[in-house]
Amino acid sequence: MKKLMAGALVGFGMLVATATSATAAPAEWYYTGHWYHTAAACEQGYQDMVGGPGSPGVDLPHECRPANGVYELWRMR
Template sequence: MMKKFVAGTLLGFGMLVATATSATAAPSWSYTGYWYHTRAACEAGYQKMVSPGSADLPHECRAKNGVYELWRMH
């Protein structure tokens, strides 16, 4: 009986740690594959990508090699 209690406690604690770790993981950025000649065009491209009225999720228009790359946070 005591072995089952200890095993259950360890399993439960392990699950708690696993879920807490994934919930506190740092957000990651990913390149969308879209680039634009101006920052304004990049912003407009992002607005076309998301549905109207949706939350404005974090995104960036990063300047690189004379163009602006559209990056989104996940």
């Protein structure tokens, strides 16, 4: 009986541990609506958007994706 109860507790603990991590919202990329003619201008635009070099947001994930001759600024939610 003790083994059954211990197994049930371990199983319930695993269920709770996996359920809480599954409820976290997945990160996703979104287009900011800003585009630039060069990759350097795109990076500068991102820095301007988050407050400049040294600001807390400057290290957040972002991408300057080439598209149709311009660079689109994408950020992570």
